[in-house]
Amino acid sequence: MxxxxxxxxxxxxxxxxxxxxxxxxxxxxxxxxxxxxxxxxxxxxxxxxxxxxxxxxxxxxxxxxxxxxxxxxxxxxxxxxxxxxxxxxxxxxxxxxxxxxxxxxxxxxxxxxxxxxxxxxxxxxxxxxxxxxxxxxxxxxxxxxxxxxxxxxxxxxxxxxxxxxxxxxxxxxxxxxxxxxxxxxxxxxxxxxxxxxxxxxxxxxxxxxxxxxxxxxxxxxxxxxxxxxxxxxxxxxxxxxxxxxxxxxxxxxxxxxxxxxxxxxxxxxxxxxxxxxxxxxxxxxxxxxxxxxxxxxxxxxxxxxxxxxxxxxxxxxxxxxxxxxxxxxMMTSFVAANSEEPVGLDVNDFMPRNALPVENTEEIINEIYKNHSSILSVIKRRTENASLVVSYWARGDVNATISALNMMNDISVTADVLKYSLVDSKAEGLNLEHCALIVNLAKGLIDSKYESYIRTGINVASLMLKQFRDIVTSTLVAPVMGGVDLSREERMRKCENCLIAFTSIYDSPSLAKNANRENQVGALAKELQKSLETFIWETKR
Incomplete structure (x- = not known):
């Protein structure tokens, strides 16, 4: 120097x-x-x-x-x-x-x-x-x-x-x-x-x-x-x-x-x-x-x-x-749904770290099995968590379902449960409070990098918007009458929470990035983006 x-x-x-x-x-x-x-x-x-x-x-x-x-x-x-x-x-x-x-x-x-x-x-x-x-x-x-x-x-x-x-x-x-x-x-x-x-x-x-x-x-x-x-x-x-x-x-x-x-x-x-x-x-x-x-x-x-x-x-x-x-x-890292690897799991985490001797088959098998229990425990945990949450949903306890998903904080379980409960079956018994909580869960999926999770998140958000759009809009734009109406004030609070949840997805960089993709996810994201834009405009008239 x-x-x-x-x-x-x-x-x-x-x-x-x-x-x-x-x-x-x-x-x-x-x-x-x-x-x-x-x-x-x-x-x-x-x-x-x-x-x-x-x-x-x-x-x-x-x-x-x-x-x-x-x-x-x-x-x-x-x-x-x-x-x-x-x-x-x-x-x-x-x-x-x-x-x-x-x-x-x-x-x-x-x-x-x-x-x-x-x-x-x-x-x-x-x-x-x-x-x-x-x-x-x-x-x-x-x-x-x-x-x-x-x-x-x-x-x-x-x-x-x-x-x-x-x-x-x-x-x-x-x-x-x-x-x-x-x-x-x-x-x-x-x-x-x-x-x-x-x-x-x-x-x-x-x-x-x-x-x-x-x-x-x-x-x-x-x-x-x-x-x-x-x-x-x-x-x-x-x-x-x-x-x-x-x-x-x-x-x-x-x-x-x-x-x-x-x-x-x-x-x-x-x-x-x-x-x-x-x-x-x-x-x-x-x-x-x-x-x-x-x-x-x-x-x-x-x-x-x-x-x-x-x-x-x-x-x-x-x-x-x-x-x-x-x-x-400038797009979010993206793992396509047709990937041969399991969603959310990196197979390399369960493979031997060091080079194996080609001539010794028994040693190779033993080395591979060292990590076998690890991958089994991960899969078992996910299965048990998903089964527990689905059991709450099956008996109609929506609050317990959402609470469990938030406590587990496991995006793979969230994706599986929401897909099974909302996308693949008819959602019943949901109210405004559930809507805001579910939309927040959907945002977490949209923010992920896995195509299947993103698609589930977009579908769930779209379903919630379709189901609750009219009541949220009509409540928020209705003229305020004289006197105190506690039930209306509570309904207003829940509708405002729904609007905040939907707006957070609309403002999310992840939705904008996914809308630029030239695939099915891109088409779904564009459609949701357009619907949210109209919905948010309607609530501010």
């Missing part, structure tokens, strides 16, 4: 501390750095003196970022103001004001789409700025603490924000709505990075772990083993197959495809501020800050500490590979 050191004080008299710095994402040869004397300075690698000094903030600089083409620099300050600088004229283009306290992070739009800018702040808000209008066009609220990082998806359709509260919020920029929230612990998020090729995102945390998330399923994929110090920066290579993570004393690379720790690099840096992959030159470049100076580091990606890699691999959990897909293919 080689590096160049730059002393802020030599080029910026009066300043004492470098507060932030970033590397140019196009050339990897320029650095923008802010200091506590309200300066933003531009440096060229290999030159000790700064190229220019930008001044205009009234408080300390807290964060800086380059535009993708390196023609502009964006700087945020302790007071919350963000200034857009034109590097050619060395003048500010605009000053963006709206945050009530320190601007902590800035994210430019992906290359070729430089009309918008995202910022986060200690005021717990995320803002989207239109650089043409020089104004805030959207404020996203919801974080319960300072926002530490914001990041646009490579296609520019989504924005992710992570904060001290440990939550990653995924925002749909086309609808200006939060579509999901990732959270696995309360550990503050220090950095994030979208995979440039896959529908995944990685987050670094204060608890020294990198978490890997699936934007397709809106779920957690895996975690790395805890590092020695909190994760400071992470990034992917251009192919999206390698993830790099940096702490204040280490740099590691992770093979996403095989789930292995692929490299441990020797470092002497402290205070990592930026990390980027320069694929053209086969290097990873980084910035570190130490008081009055910062250092620019380069590391040959083909060189790593093999001994350390072998030792560390022993404690690294698997990180599954995510399939490469385009934005238009």
């Amino acid at each position: 080689i590096h160049f050191e730059f002393d802020i004080a030599l080029s910026a008299p009066g300043s004492s501390i470098a507060t932030c710095a970033t590397i140019g994402p196009r050339s990897f040869q320029v650095v923008a750095a802010g200091d506590d004397a309200k300066n933003i300075r531009l440096w060229k690698i290999t030159r000790k003196e700064s190229l220019l000094n930008l001044q205009g903030h009234s408080s300390d600089i807290t964060t800086v970022a380059f535009s993708p083409n390196e023609e502009e620099v964006y700087s945020g300050s302790f007071g919350g103001t963000v200034i857009i600088w034109d590097l050619k004229s060395q003048r500010p283009i605009s000053s963006l004001k709206g945050h009530m306290s320190s601007c902590t992070t800035i994210a430019p739009f992906p290359a070729g789409q430089q009309n918008y800018l995202a910022t986060g702040s200690t005021d717990c808000n995320v803002k989207i700025w239109d650089l043409r209008k020089k104004a805030c066009v959207q404020t996203f609220k919801g974080h319960r603490g300072p926002v530490n990082v914001v990041e646009f998806s490579p296609d520019g359709n989504f924005l992710a924000s992570g904060g001290v509260d440990g939550n990653i919020k995924l925002w749909d920029l086309n609808t200006s709505r939060k579509i999901f929230e990732f959270s696995i612990s309360n550990s503050p998020i220090t950095c994030m990075s979208f995979n440039p090729q896959h529908l995944t995102i990685a987050s670094g945390h204060q608890d020294r772990v990198v978490q890997y998330w699936d934007m397709e399923n809106f779920g957690h994929i895996s975690s790395t083993a805890p590092d020695s110090l909190p994760i400071q920066r992470i990034c992917f290579d251009d192919d999206g197959t390698v993830l790099f993570s940096a702490t204040n004393d280490s740099l590691k690379s992770w093979d996403i495809e095989h789930g292995d720790l692929s490299g441990v690099y020797e470092t002497t840096w402290r205070g990592v501020e930026d990390l980027k992959v320069n694929s053209k030159d086969g290097m990873i470049v980084g910035l570190s800050i130490n008081g009055t100076s910062f250092a620019y580091w380069t590391q040959d990606l083909n060189a790593n500490t093999a001994a350390a890699r072998i030792e560390e691999q022993k404690v690294v959990p698997n990180i599954p590979k995510a399939k490469k897909k385009s934005k238009s293919d």
Whole structure:
């Protein structure tokens, strides 16, 4: 690893501390750095003196970022103001004001789409700025603490924000709505990075772990083993197959495809501020800050500490590979109903883990039978649970049936019982209260990845809508008469619960994704989506 050191004080008299710095994402040869004397300075690698000094903030600089083409620099300050600088004229283009306290992070739009800018702040808000209008066009609220990082998806359709509260919020920029929230612990998020090729995102945390998330399923994929110090920066290579993570004393690379720790690099840096992959030159470049100076580091990606890699691999959990897909293919992972594998069971979980000796048939049989009891116990448990719940239904105790399904929290049993009780037979004795509870169970099936479960969920929701649509609509839109009518108020409450349950399915990303499928499930989902849209509109007339 080689590096160049730059002393802020030599080029910026009066300043004492470098507060932030970033590397140019196009050339990897320029650095923008802010200091506590309200300066933003531009440096060229290999030159000790700064190229220019930008001044205009009234408080300390807290964060800086380059535009993708390196023609502009964006700087945020302790007071919350963000200034857009034109590097050619060395003048500010605009000053963006709206945050009530320190601007902590800035994210430019992906290359070729430089009309918008995202910022986060200690005021717990995320803002989207239109650089043409020089104004805030959207404020996203919801974080319960300072926002530490914001990041646009490579296609520019989504924005992710992570904060001290440990939550990653995924925002749909086309609808200006939060579509999901990732959270696995309360550990503050220090950095994030979208995979440039896959529908995944990685987050670094204060608890020294990198978490890997699936934007397709809106779920957690895996975690790395805890590092020695909190994760400071992470990034992917251009192919999206390698993830790099940096702490204040280490740099590691992770093979996403095989789930292995692929490299441990020797470092002497402290205070990592930026990390980027320069694929053209086969290097990873980084910035570190130490008081009055910062250092620019380069590391040959083909060189790593093999001994350390072998030792560390022993404690690294698997990180599954995510399939490469385009934005238009952002669909829930899907297991077709005609799959030869049993629904909801992974046969590999019951197979021998180690290679078996071909010459010894008896040993092979014994090894296979080691896991035989496991799969039998799983099947037995499912059968017993399903039989118990069906017995409740058979004697007409709908409340006990629904209560048992909720307590078991077994999606396979829920799918079997609802299919047997509602889809394959005539449902009788149901009321408004049952409707809301059953629709919530159906949503869980629609949110799953198995085609047979999804189809059952859609069919159940459709049946409930058909059976209770008229009474819910007529009750909610009927004019309110004078006096107190307790029975009507109770009926209103139950109808409102039904509406909430149906609306949760209509708003669910899973229904929208399934409606885009070109199969029977897609046709059923489209029909339900259309019926729900009309129903919800009718209740608001």
